[in-house]
Amino acid sequence: MLLYGVIVLSPLLLVRFARPMTDHGFVFTVGKNLALVGFTILALQFVVSARFPWVERPFGLNVLFYFHKAMAVIASLLLLSHPMLLALGGNEWSLIFGPQVIWHIWLGRIALLIILVHVWLATFRLVVKMNYETWRFVHNLGAVLILPLGFYHSWKAGGDLQLPWMKTLWAALLLTAVASYFRHRVLRPVLLRRYPYQVTEVRREAEGVWTITLVPPEGVPRFDYLPGQFHFLTFQRAPNLPVEEHPWTISSSPTAPGVLCSTIKESGDFTVSIGKTHPGDTALVDGPYGRFSYVLHPHERELVFIAAGIGITPLMSMLRHIRDTRAERSVILLYANTREEDIAFRDELADMERAGATSLKVVHVLSKPSDAWEGERGRLNDEHIKRCAGPELAPRAFYVCGPSMFTQQTIQTLRKARVPARRIHFERFDL
Numbered sequence: 085m086l087l088y089g090v091i092v093l094s095p096l097l098l099v100r101f102a103r104p105m106t107d108h109g110f111v112f113t114v115g116k117n118l119a120l121v122g123f124t125i126l127a128l129q130f131v132v133s134a135r136f137p138w139v140e141r142p143f144g145l146n147v148l149f150y151f152h153k154a155m156a157v158i159a160s161l162l163l164l165s166h167p168m169l170l171a172l173g174g175n176e177w178s179l180i181f182g183p184q185v186i187w188h189i190w191l192g193r194i195a196l197l198i199i200l201v202h203v204w205l206a207t208f209r210l211v212v213k214m215n216y217e218t219w220r221f222v223h224n225l226g227a228v229l230i231l232p233l234g235f236y237h238s239w240k241a242g243g244d245l246q247l248p249w250m251k252t253l254w255a256a257l258l259l260t261a262v263a264s265y266f267r268h269r270v271l272r273p274v275l276l277r278r279y280p281y282q283v284t285e286v287r288r289e290a291e292g293v294w295t296i297t298l299v300p301p302e303g304v305p306r307f308d309y310l311p312g313q314f315h316f317l318t319f320q321r322a323p324n325l326p327v328e329e330h331p332w333t334i335s336s337s338p339t340a341p342g343v344l345c346s347t348i349k350e351s352g353d354f355t356v357s358i359g360k361t362h363p364g365d366t367a368l369v370d371g372p373y374g375r376f377s378y379v380l381h382p383h384e385r386e387l388v389f390i391a392a393g394i395g396i397t398p399l400m401s402m403l404r405h406i407r408d409t410r411a412e413r414s415v416i417l418l419y420a421n422t423r424e425e426d427i428a429f430r431d432e433l434a435d436m437e438r439a440g441a442t443s444l445k446v447v448h449v450l451s452k453p454s455d456a457w458e459g460e461r462g463r464l465n466d467e468h469i470k471r472c473a474g475p476e477l478a479p480r481a482f483y484v485c486g487p488s489m490f491t492q493q494t495i496q497t498l499r500k501a502r503v504p505a506r507r508i509h510f511e512r513f514d515l
């Protein structure tokens with residue numbers, strides 16, 4: 085983070101060092117500086133989103149994606165303020181509104197327009213019901229246009245860019261962004277295509293939920309991962325089925341030799357076809373990613389796992405790992421579903437509980453149970469949590485995974501019960 089901060093502020097430091105005096109007014113100078121910082125953030129966005137292991141590992145990909153979104157908003161605000169402050173400080177409103185400006189000013193205006201479209205789409209994608217693939221295409225296209233437009237505009241228009249050190253920094257930023265993009269969009273897919281994994285089993289786990297088992301190509305070891313981590317899979321199946329890269333938890337435990345499993349729920353335009361995957365199909369596997377894993381918190385012993393629906397997958401991977409390694413943990417699993425038919429891994433969980441190799445208590449909570457259901461009923465709430473985990477929640481560690489709203493509400497409940505934030509771990513199923 086420190087390195088990121090230093091890089092973002094480096095153009096300001098360089099300009100201050102190389103050109104301590106300026107004959108521009110304060111407002112104008114701030115306007116100029118906002119553009120320098122804004123463009124630097126934009127260039128670094130390519131590094132943040134390129135899935136470099138050394139960038140991902142300390143934070144987890146989900147956190148990086150939220151950081152990417154937050155920095156996009158900050159960069160957009162800085163870059164949109166830039167022409168306003170220049171116009172205000174230099175009394176030159178033609179910069180914004182005038183039709184007769186030099187063409188590299190037009191390039192800057194086009195870049196700002198693309199930024200506005202980007203921000204609007206990122207905010208309202210779900211409202212205007214734009215599907216994820218279309219949004220991603222527009223997002224990627226916009227990103228590769230903004231960078232050269234912004235670069236050329238600043239190179240030509242920016243007075244500070246006449247300084248040799250600034251020219252060097254700008255060229256380095258452009259090169260870094262291009263190299264990151266090339267590595268992520270070109271090199272990575274080529275390398276993944278060389279070692280496709282093979283589907284060996286497709287098993288129905290519950291209604292509309294399938295577990296796919298994959299093995300690496302012969303002679304290639306399966307990569308190592310932590311229980312609870314996820315990977316991106318690109319299935320290559322019958323020609324009429326879609327080929328898209330999606331993130332899925334690795335629901336198997338790393339203790340299962342030589343295989344990777346993902347348990348996938350039919351929930352949208354891609355996953356609706358997941359049951360049509362067959363043994364013999366292949367998949368490109370990119371992973372592992374994420375930091376949602378109990379092994380990263382070895383001092384926590386009393387765990388409460390809270391899952392809703394398909395959010396069980398990372399918790400299942402951890403439970404299998406605890407079972408196989410006989411890790412000294414006591415776990416209470418609260419598992420919310422709508423109906424009995426929706427419960428995935430029901431038999432395996434019951435076996436784990438019975439075997440007693442580790443202390444595990446499983447509590448199923450159903451929101452629409454049949455009359456015969458004798459277990460917990462209703463939407464999983466603080467009453468269920470306190471009844472099953474005991475009134476004293478604060479000393480325990482919580483692992484929460486489910487739909488965004490469920491996860492958010494559960495975290496609020498736990499915080500109200502004075503569970504420290506450092507002992508609430510969660511995974512969001514959206515990037």
Ligand SMILES: Cc1cc2nc3c(=O)[nH]c(=O)nc-3n(C[C@H](O)[C@H](O)[C@H](O)COP(=O)(O)OP(=O)(O)OC[C@H]3O[C@@H](n4cnc5c(N)ncnc54)[C@H](O)[C@@H]3O)c2cc1C
Nearest residue numbers: 216329330331332333347348349352353354355397513514
């Ligand atoms: C870290 C992580 C772990 C996950 N683990 C599991 C799991 O174990 N089992 C499971 O069933 N689901 C899991 N998901 C959710 C799964 O990725 C989405 O349900 C799936 O991508 C939806 O695809 P769709 O096109 O069928 O649905 P849609 O209805 O088209 O999309 C629903 C939402 O899923 C997200 N999404 C869609 N396509 C993509 C994509 N190509 N890349 C990234 N996000 C996308 C978008 O937020 C979109 O709004 C996980 C998601 C994440 C981020």
